[in-house]
Amino acid sequence: MNKDIATPLRTRAILEKYGFSFKKSLGQNFLIDTNILKKIVSFANLHENSGAIEIGPGIGALTEQLARSSKKVVAFEIDQRLLPILQDTLSPYENVEIIHKDVLEADVQTVMEEEFKDIDDIMVVANLPYYVTTPIIMKLLEDHLPIRGIVCMLQKEVADRISAKPGTKDYGSLSIAIQYYTEAETVMIVPKTVFVPQPNVDSAVIRLTKREKPAVSVKDEAFFFQVTRSSFAQRRKTLLNNLTSQLPDGKQKKEEILAALDASGVEPSRRGETLSLEEFGRLADELYPHFH
Ligand code: SAM
16 A cells, blocks of 8 residues: 555655645645545545546545545646646556646536546545635536535535525525535534644535435526525515515515415515425425516
8 A cells, every 4th residue: 555645744745845835825725634534535435436526636635545445536636736746646546637627617527428438426525625615516516417426625614504404594595506406414524733734714524415306396497596595685684575675676576476475385574594495496486487
């Protein structure tokens, strides 16, 4: 077995060898604890025929553990300075492909078709750059990629919002957007001390398991998300207030909105944070004909 990359000593040696300086703007906080990395990988339930997609391999700490636990790893890295380092640190692993690209601009679907021939169990596993966690997760889900799910490290505060249940302070349009596509759970809280440099915020690992079909069936997905975002525009306002002020021509359509609330069995005085996904689904479908 090769020496692990993710020990404090080896990481420091690699960074010194290449004179690497961290770029805060790219969310560069590298993991230096092998046990944490192994745990992250274990949450993904990979097997010898699985594929793994990583976003932001850094110096390869997680990539190495993924390479040992799967058939193939494809990793997207934006920072060109890391490419020679990765070539060096990951040289013992022949099943790793590094793609120098901003993942938000990448055609992940095409890359998957090319790189994962004969592999039908694919997980995204990543220690995400914290400045873009939500856009990355939403892109992976909205692109309808053929993945089983996502296991990723992110800010604990965002993890709390993603996995929040109705009636809690963290529940909002982000919880709904992600739980619409996946079953979301926070599986581990991670201390700051396992990163270099240490981030300013607490971290957590979440697991998102893709649903076979969305949590609720709605007439129009885009309108469903518009209704949920509108309902949380001002958290302390009632549903009726938010919908009339946020939906197009909402003020003139107050009577229609009241009728749709009534038909979906939702009291106009409730707040968005109390509605389940099913209730939002019913409400969006009842509102739909009045706005199209
Ligand atoms: N996986 C490594 C680890 O756990 O030690 C590094 C994780 S570090 C939190 C985030 C990594 O994502 C950095 O290597 C950074 O350069 C890279 N990155 C930042 N923005 C990116 C983007 N838009 N697309 C791809 N990689 C990105």
